[in-house]
Amino acid sequence: MDFSVKGTILPVLEATLQPGEVVVSTHGDLGWMTPNVQLSQTTTMGKGGNRGLMKTAKRVVGGGGLFITRYQAEGGPGSVTFAAKLPGNIINVQVAPDAPYYVHRSGFMCGTEGIEATVALQQKKFTSGIFGGMGFFLQHLQGEGVAWLELSGEIFTYDLQEGETLRVHPGHVGAFEGSVQFKTGTIPGLANKFFGGNGFFLADLTGPGKVWLQSMSIASLAAEIADYMPQQGGSTSSSVAGGVLGGLLSSK
Amino acid sequence: MSAYSMTCLRCGGPLSDDGGACPVCGPTKERSALEGISTTRTSAHIDSPEGGAVLAGSPDRLGVFQAEGHSRNWFARITTLGVTALFLAVVAILFLVALGGIIAGFALLGHGLGGVVVGLFVIGGFGIVALLIVVGFSLVANEKKNSSQPSTTKQ
Numbered sequence: 001m002d003f004s005v006k007g008t009i010l011p012v013l014e015a016t017l018q019p020g021e022v023v024v025s026t027h028g029d030l031g032w033m034t035p036n037v038q039l040s041q042t043t044t045m046g047k048g049g050n051r052g053l054m055k056t057a058k059r060v061v062g063g064g065g066l067f068i069t070r071y072q073a074e075g076g077p078g079s080v081t082f083a084a085k086l087p088g089n090i091i092n093v094q095v096a097p098d099a100p101y102y103v104h105r106s107g108f109m110c111g112t113e114g115i116e117a118t119v120a121l122q123q124k125k126f127t128s129g130i131f132g133g134m135g136f137f138l139q140h141l142q143g144e145g146v147a148w149l150e151l152s153g154e155i156f157t158y159d160l161q162e163g164e165t166l167r168v169h170p171g172h173v174g175a176f177e178g179s180v181q182f183k184t185g186t187i188p189g190l191a192n193k194f195f196g197g198n199g200f201f202l203a204d205l206t207g208p209g210k211v212w213l214q215s216m217s218i219a220s221l222a223a224e225i226a227d228y229m230p231q232q233g234g235s236t237s238s239s240v241a242g243g244v245l246g247g248l249l250s251s252k
Numbered sequence: 253m254s255a256y257s258m259t260c261l262r263c264g265g266p267l268s269d270d271g272g273a274c275p276v277c278g279p280t281k282e283r284s285a286l287e288g289i290s291t292t293r294t295s296a297h298i299d300s301p302e303g304g305a306v307l308a309g310s311p312d313r314l315g316v317f318q319a320e321g322h323s324r325n326w327f328a329r330i331t332t333l334g335v336t337a338l339f340l341a342v343v344a345i346l347f348l349v350a351l352g353g354i355i356a357g358f359a360l361l362g363h364g365l366g367g368v369v370v371g372l373f374v375i376g377g378f379g380i381v382a383l384l385i386v387v388g389f390s391l392v393a394n395e396k397k398n399s400s401q402p403s404t405t406k407q
Contacts, residue, residue, distance in 0.1 A: 005294040020304020040311030043328050044319065067328065070317050072305065092296050094286050112298055113306040146289055146296050159273040159280050164261055208280040210273075 001112070003148065005090045013082045013090050013109060013148055017073035023080055025069050025110040026117055029150070031083035038074045041067040070113075082110050088152040088216065093141070093175070100178035101141040103149055104214075107175060112145035138182075149175055153216025160207025167202045171217025177209035340386055348379045 001023075002016045012031055015023045043066070071080045084090060085106075093101050095115055108117050120140035141147050151174040158166060160180065167185070176182065183204045205211050260267055260274040273279040285291075288299035300306075309319035316328045355371035 001298045001300055003296040003298075018300065018304060021300045022305045022307075038311065040315055040317040041328060041332070042317035042319075043325060044307070044317075044322075066331070070311075091293065092291050094289060094291060096286055144286065146286075146291060146298055157267070158261065159267065161262060161277065161280055166261070210280070 003092065003146070009087045010084050011088075011090050012084065015071070015080045015082070015110070017071070017078045017080065019073050019076055022070050022072045022113050023110050024113055024115065025071070025082065026108055027106070029082040029085065029109050030069075030071075031081040033071065033080040034073075034078045036073060036075050037078040037080055038072045040070045040072070042070055043067060082148070084109075084150050086150075086152045086216070086218065086221075088150060088214065089155045090148055090150055091155060091175075091212065092146050092148050094145075095141050095147050096144055097142075101147065101175055102178065102180075102182065103139045103141060103147075103175040104151075104173060105137055105139060107149045107151060108139050108141060109148045109150045111141075111147035114143045114145035115141060115147050116143040117141055149212075151175065151212060151214040152218055152221075153214050156213045156215065157210060158213070159210045160205065162208040164207040166205045166211065168205060168211075168213060169199070169217065170201060170203045171219045172213050172215070173203050173205070174212040174214040176205060176211040179207075180209035180211055181206040336390065340383065340390070343386060344379060344383045347382050348375060351375050351378055 001018065001021045004014050004016075005011050006014055017023065017037070090109060095101055095111075102120055108115075118140045120138045155174065160166060170184065173182075181204075183206070184201050185204050186200055187202055259265070260277060263274060263276050265274060265276050267274050290297050307319050309317055309322075312318050312329075314329055314332045316325055316332060318325065352371075352375045355375055356368060358371070360368065
């Protein structure tokens with residue numbers, strides 16, 4: 001089984017499968033595939049093929065969906081290509097029983113059969129879950145195999161030493177090793193909270209372990225383009241035209 | 253595709269390009285590669301077990317994977333059948349509403365209340381027939397193995 005990332009801004013991941021080989025994916029990233037790739041749905045994940053209602057429920061809560069799609073090559077070599085949903089990068093991590101990973105909620109793209117995606121609470125405080133900017137949950141990747149992750153924008157990695165902490169805006173946390181401690185803290189100072197424009201919370205990532213940060217926060221992107229989205233009783237083009245017209249009038 | 257390593261937080265030197273470790277301070281821990289797996293930043297090669305799949309099995313007629321040596325995955329099967337039934341019900345209702353609108357309009361314009369009653373009988377009949385056709389086609393389609401194979405276009 002061979003994987004290869006292709007493309008630049010909106011990359012794809014091409015998986016070349018030998019007969020019988022399997023790739024699993026938790027949500028709809030499929031781009032295209034050869035006809036001899038057989039699709040099937042399962043609720044089992046991981047090497048032992050164990051299933052259980054709690055495991056399935058945890059995966060659903062974590063953003064992984066109720067069913068897992070298996071892509072299996074039948075009768076000859078086959079190819080499946082997964083496409084990124086946002087401009088960004090696709091990276092791989094080797095998941096092992098003693099080396100789990102945490103990924104943002106929609107970060108797990110696909111992986112080998114031994115990977116198990118469940119949920120992890122990213123913060124214990126209820127309020128920071130609401131206002132933290134990343135929601136309550138992270139995907140927890142366990143088991144054994146290679147997992148491919150989809151991160152937005154450019155990727156920046158740090159290998160944190162033991163006790164070394166990096167304070168990150170929650171939307172920019174892409175993935176981190178299981179050995180890294182994740183804690184949500186607040187931005188110090190009332191003025192900074194209310195007038196800084198950076199929200200109330202920061203994620204404290206403490207080593208040892210590697211962290212992958214993404215330059216594009218999906219929440220920030222949505223906020224930036226929200227002004228240009230069609231409004232009730234209007235359209236995008238009219239909003240843009242209105243904005244330009246308004247700009248011209250106000251400049252005179 | 254781009255990925256960048258930043259400046260080391262301890263010594264201020266540049267981090268290595270292959271994943272964020274500092275050449276001076278060293279990696280935080282030794283990361284042993286899994287057996288039979290070799291990866292780079294943009295590619296990976298994985299040696300699969302004999303037969304290809306870790307978990308042997310095959311999909312059933314509903315498209316639900318059935319692992320060998322494991323009990324049937326009834327949860328997945330029942331969920332699939334439930335969603336299929338819901339889909340068929342929605343299709344049937346939409347069909348009935350559309351047909352009902354047309355016949356009721358025709359009956360009220362030309363034939364009065366008696367026409368409406370006759371129209372309702374016709375709607376019911378068409379609805380049942382349509383539902384049976386849809387269910388029948390679904391069952392026939394499920395009988396065919398490898399239903400994920402795309403149809404070929406004749407030249």
